[in-house]
Amino acid sequence: MHVVCPQxxxxxxxxxxxxxxxxxxxxxxxxxxxAAPFALGDANFDSYVGRTELPVVVDFWADWCGPCRMMAPQFEAAARQLPQVRFAKVDTEAARQTAARFGIRSIPTLMLFRNGVEVARQAGAMSAADIVRWVQSHARG
Structure with a gap:
């Protein structure tokens, strides 16, 4: 299994x-x-997501977004419940190229990647339980 260091x-x-x-x-x-989310940006997004063989859930968010701030602790709780899944956050204000490339139009938006390929996308704030269910339903395969 290949895992890229987030540091x-x-x-x-x-x-x-x-x-x-x-x-x-x-x-x-x-x-x-x-078992905690870490930051990705334009410089390291592709190298991390593309070379990590574990599923990667990415939360596209912004500091000014109320629903994003409300979902942040739920995203952290989901990360603690799924230790075999990597949880990353992309600040759409700082990583504009990455957000534009994936057509992020509303935030928060969650994307699930396997082997660098998007396998699922979900817009809107979710509870930790909903995030866990969503990841588990799409991470297999």
Whole structure:
């Protein structure tokens, strides 16, 4: 299994049976599978999403968006419940190229990627339970 470090963007190879052992990056020693969302931007979006073999859920959001701020703790709670899924946040104000490339028209918008390919998209604020159900229903395959 290949997992990209959210801190230094190094690609790490982790045996599937060791994913639950708290792996750290071989380069920078940062935890690879923290059960918390991390930031992605224009500079690192493609390298992270495209090279990580685990499902990646991306929350496209903005600081001025009330529903985005309301959903943030729900997104964090969902990340804690799904440790084998990576949860990332993209600030649409800071990462305008990435937001435009994916045609983000309303926020919050969640996108699920597998092997760098979008497999599902959902606009609007959701509860943690709804996020977990949505991810589980689309992450298989």
């Amino acid at each position: 230094c963007s190094a690609t790490n190879r982790i045996p599937d049976e060791r994913l639950g052992d708290g792996p750290v990056c071989a380069r920078c020693k940062a935890p690879l599978l923290e």
